Amino acid sequence: MIQIKKCKRKRLVNCLWLIGVALCIVGCNNSNTQTERSETAKTDTVAEVYVELGFFGPVKPEKWAVLLAAVQNNVTHSRREAGNLAFNLYLPENDTLQPIWFERFQTYKAHTLHMQQDYFKKAIAVIKQSLAGEALSIALKDVKEVPAVNPKNRTAAHNSITLYTVKPGSRQQFVTAMANAAAKCRGLSNNVEYNLYQYKNEPEKFVLIEAWLNKPKNVQEPEAEYFAAEPVRYMVKDISENKNVNH
Template sequence: MEKTKIRNNYIETETFQEIGFFGDVKKEQWPNFVQAVQNNIRYSRREARNISFSLYQPEDGRLQPIWFERFKDKAGHNYHKEQGYFKNAISVIQQSLKGEARSISLLLVDRLRAITAKAADYPNNSRHVIVLFDVKPGKRAAFIDAMAAAASFSRGAHGNLEFNLYAYADDPNKFVLIEGWQTVADHEVQLKQDHIKRLNSALEGLFASNRMETRWIVKDISQ
């Protein structure tokens, strides 16, 4: 059964979103891996229930890609998994990985509703930042308040493509932040802004683990 919420007197179906970590890809399989995943993304984006689908690679060149996908509902994701291009991609992925991929199902955060990411003018020049947060028990509300206060500034900043926060489906105290910027320079300018300084100050003492150890600076290789 789809998860639903009553909002403004109508029933809203919870969108489906998932972030995944492929781990290490075999060097000799990298071209085939990228081609297969890009093909899956290209066709997936045409599906009526798809909202977004992206593939990222760390800027330092490590062959440790990350995927992120959103669908209007779980049924849309189930339909996606029945398609031939998805099954073909899975076959290539299984041959390409050194280990096992892992995925995290995510939910929207009420105080900071996700917006659809804008497309970069030149994806090869864009920068994306992915951060996993493990928030201490009792600090969830303070964390969301701090992120919501920063979101409006970041979303309105020059070159911003997205600033979206999601919660783990199986742990309300764990979150994923995905930022997107048109260029590296746009992101670096953002880091110097007062609202980011206020955010960093507000986040002090809220985490059960070091968020810098679960932070990736990546480039979009979806196409």
């Protein structure tokens, strides 16, 4: 009887030891899995750049001066924000009172902080009272194959904004062509800006923003075969600062 009891006790100890080892292994595996998930989460939540192009639409003529002053004040202060990459205000070259804005922030959080500033809130209040209709904004994103480059300077005599709609299946060809064009244009001494952006939720729609010291010559346009619709180009002047305003 004593022998049997000792045997049983020994087996029980061995079983408990094996269970302990098994639990340890499972715990280690779970820890590794959690670490992997944590690393994956870090990758998945990499801060996304905030990019937006907006069309104010028609401005009430009698409200133009006050709107311009408020928006220029917002632009000036916004450019000083640590998270701001670009903020521009444009007007069609024919002086039609339908301004266009473009803004780019390092992160969405930086843009949220921007919207908390008094100068932003004051500008929005003035804008709401000054427009004849509704403003239209387009959420954009950087194109990884054509990384955006901050303008060399903010003084350019010739500016344009072009909207492209690419045929299904032609996106990669178009992006490759634009990457090659960007490399060439940015290498020219008279180029100030040549940046391509994609509509955030429409992968076949793009915006090209160009700025030149003088009118570019022999700059090759993308092949027409890429497009599902005729590109829309706005020839504009930069009115971000008071010195460029004639009104």
